[in-house]
Amino acid sequence: MNDTVALVDLAAGSRKRDAEATRGAILEAAKTQFALQGYDCTVLRDIAREAGVDVALVKRYFGGKEALFLEALKASFGTDDVRGWDRATFAHEVAAVLAGSPHINEARTHRFQFLLRAATSPTTAPLLNMLVQDRLLGPIREWLGGTGAGARARILAATYVGFLVERLIRGAPLLGREREEYLTRVTAIFAALITEGDAAT
Amino acid sequence: MNDTVALVDLAAGSRKRDAEATRGAILEAAKTQFALQGYDCTVLRDIAREAGVDVALVKRYFGGKEALFLEALKASFGTDDVRGWDRATFAHEVAAVLAGSPHINEARTHRFQFLLRAATSPTTAPLLNMLVQDRLLGPIREWLGGTGAGARARILAATYVGFLVERLIRGAPLLGREREEYLTRVTAIFAALITEGDAAT
DNA sequence: GACCAAAGTCAATGATCGTTGACTTGGTTG
DNA sequence: CAACCAAGTCAACGATCATTGACTTTGGTC
Numbered sequence: 062m063n064d065t066v067a068l069v070d071l072a073a074g075s076r077k078r079d080a081e082a083t084r085g086a087i088l089e090a091a092k093t094q095f096a097l098q099g100y101d102c103t104v105l106r107d108i109a110r111e112a113g114v115d116v117a118l119v120k121r122y123f124g125g126k127e128a129l130f131l132e133a134l135k136a137s138f139g140t141d142d143v144r145g146w147d148r149a150t151f152a153h154e155v156a157a158v159l160a161g162s163p164h165i166n167e168a169r170t171h172r173f174q175f176l177l178r179a180a181t182s183p184t185t186a187p188l189l190n191m192l193v194q195d196r197l198l199g200p201i202r203e204w205l206g207g208t209g210a211g212a213r214a215r216i217l218a219a220t221y222v223g224f225l226v227e228r229l230i231r232g233a234p235l236l237g238r239e240r241e242e243y244l245t246r247v248t249a250i251f252a253a254l255i256t257e258g259d260a261a262t
Numbered sequence: 263m264n265d266t267v268a269l270v271d272l273a274a275g276s277r278k279r280d281a282e283a284t285r286g287a288i289l290e291a292a293k294t295q296f297a298l299q300g301y302d303c304t305v306l307r308d309i310a311r312e313a314g315v316d317v318a319l320v321k322r323y324f325g326g327k328e329a330l331f332l333e334a335l336k337a338s339f340g341t342d343d344v345r346g347w348d349r350a351t352f353a354h355e356v357a358a359v360l361a362g363s364p365h366i367n368e369a370r371t372h373r374f375q376f377l378l379r380a381a382t383s384p385t386t387a388p389l390l391n392m393l394v395q396d397r398l399l400g401p402i403r404e405w406l407g408g409t410g411a412g413a414r415a416r417i418l419a420a421t422y423v424g425f426l427v428e429r430l431i432r433g434a435p436l437l438g439r440e441r442e443e444y445l446t447r448v449t450a451i452f453a454a455l456i457t458e459g460d461a462a463t
Numbered sequence: 464g465a466c467c468a469a470a471g472t473c474a475a476t477g478a479t480c481g482t483t484g485a486c487t488t489g490g491t492t493g
Numbered sequence: 494c495a496a497c498c499a500a501g502t503c504a505a506c507g508a509t510c511a512t513t514g515a516c517t518t519t520g521g522t523c
Contacts, residue, residue: 078470078519098384101302105511115472117513126511180431181382183299190433209443212436215428216447223424227416230381232391235413242410246417250451279489279500306481316502318483327481 084122086112091133096175100130100185130185134192137175143200152251156244159224160235170225177222193218207257217254285323287313292334297376301331301386331386335393338376344401353452357445360425361436371426378423394419408458418455 090111094103105126109116123129147154158170176193179185201214224247235243291312295304306327310317324330348355359371377394380386402415425448436444 080470083470099302099382101300102384104509116511117473118471120512121470177427178382180427181300181379183303186431189431193431194433209440209447212440212443212447215432215444216425216451219424219428220421220451221424222427223420223422224417226378226381226423226427227420230387230390230394231416232395239410239413242413243416246410246413246455249454250417250421253450254447281500284500305479317481318503319501321482322500 080122083112083114083118087114087119087122087129088133088136091129092137092175095130095133096137096171096178099178100182105129130179131188134175134179134188135196137172138192138196142169142172143197143204146204148255151255152248155221155251156247159228159247160240160244162234173221173225174229177225180222205255205257209257213254217251220250220254281323284313284315284319288315288320288323288330289334289337292330293338293376296331296334297338297372297379300379301383306330331380332389335376335380335389336397338373339393339397343370343373344398344405347405349456352456353449356422356452357448360429360448361441361445363435374422374426375430378426381423406456406458410458414455418452421451421455 087108090108091103094108094111098107105119106116108129109119119126119129123132158167176189176197179189180193197218198211198214201217202210205213205217207213288309291309292304295309295312299308306320307317309330310320320327320330324333359368377390377398380390381394398419399412399415402418403411406414406418408414
């Protein structure tokens with residue numbers, strides 16, 4: 062009986078009638094749920110429960126499910142994502158992350174998973190175009206620099222997303238020889254992509 | 263008023279109480295709808311309408327939505343998919359397809375889109391593991407051959423899916439310089455993947 | 464201490480959708 | 494022709510879920 066109270070308290074912390082904090086809690090829960098379940102499978106009641114809040118507040122603060130989704134999407138793709146990447150270690154890092162288990166939800170993976178889920182739902186895919194351009198392909202293009210940066214940015218993002226899907230449905234973890242080959246290959250692909258104009262035919 | 267009749271006639275052809283044909287029509291419509299809309303956004307009534315059939319027949323012939331999905335998924339991944347690929351032209355072909363518009367729904371793209379949608383829905387993702395292993399990664403691994411074929415098969419499939427997603431949310435079509443760079447790069451990636459053990463670090 | 468607006472709660476509504484079982488239609492068999 | 498059974502139709506149920514608006518609580522202000 063008191064479990065509910067405890068849970069709510071846990072989720073809401075010691076927040077009391079703080080509109081700003083409540084809004085933030087909903088948005089945070091929405092980011093998680095949408096990334097994990099996708100738009101269509103996410104239930105507003107789940108978001109509300111996770112935020113320790115009544116469902117009706119979602120409407121009060123955001124207007125509706127779709128509006129909440131858009132805001133969560135925008136909030137997920139902040140600014141400093143791409144700029145912090147290090148050219149020297151980038152390829153190895155990405156390969157290592159992708160070779161690992163999907164349950165290791167570090168920030169970058171989480172954000173891209175959100176993107177992936179958004180891109181593959183027919184409901185939300187149309188909303189993505191501009192956002193992806195502005196917050197993802199643009200920064201990546203700048204980060205890459207050099208000739209053909211636009212195409213290379215597309216390819217980089219596409220390839221990453223592809224590996225994300227593969228990891229999503231990967232049954233057993235990669236081990237031993239296979240893992241080695243995987244790491245080597247993936248590293249090579251990303252290393253080539255961040256290098257200018259050496260696309261060997 | 264007569265439109266409905268005309269539509270139904272068109273979809274159902276001149277089929278009359280033919281259980282086999284009806285089942286087939288439902289399955290065909292399901293393959294299309296599931297690939298286009300994903301599992302969660304697909305409505306049985308749409309499938310039924312497209313097949314020119316009553317919704318209740320879906321239950322009669324398949325048992326339910328999930329069972330229908332599984333059968334459609336299996337039917338979509340036949341056998342002769344991979345074996346027909348030609349090593350000489352593979353990379354160029356794939357790149358050309360990916361550089362084109364998503365509305366050109368040729369068979370291979372369509373099937374992979376089905377796979378993609380299935381993989382990214384939390385409802386259906388768990389069902390995929392075995393099927394992907396048997397009908398996709400297995401054949402691709404054999405087709406590739408050589409050392410590390412397992413990892414390379416994973417990477418090939420992953421990369422392809424990634425480009426599929428990219429194409430799905432691509433706004434304007436690729437043109438001119440960008441298209442050239444895209445083609446060159448993508449061709450290079452796939453060409454490298456089907457070549458044994460030259461993963462340059 | 465009364466008042467009021469903001470914050471939060473609650474129950475109900477309406478739409479969608481998968482599922483179900485009783486019903487009708489049509490062709491085939493005896 | 495009558496009986497029978499498979500094929501197909503129909504209306505309704507029950508569950509889920511976003512949305513809505515009326516209601517209650519809270520904290521600060523005059």
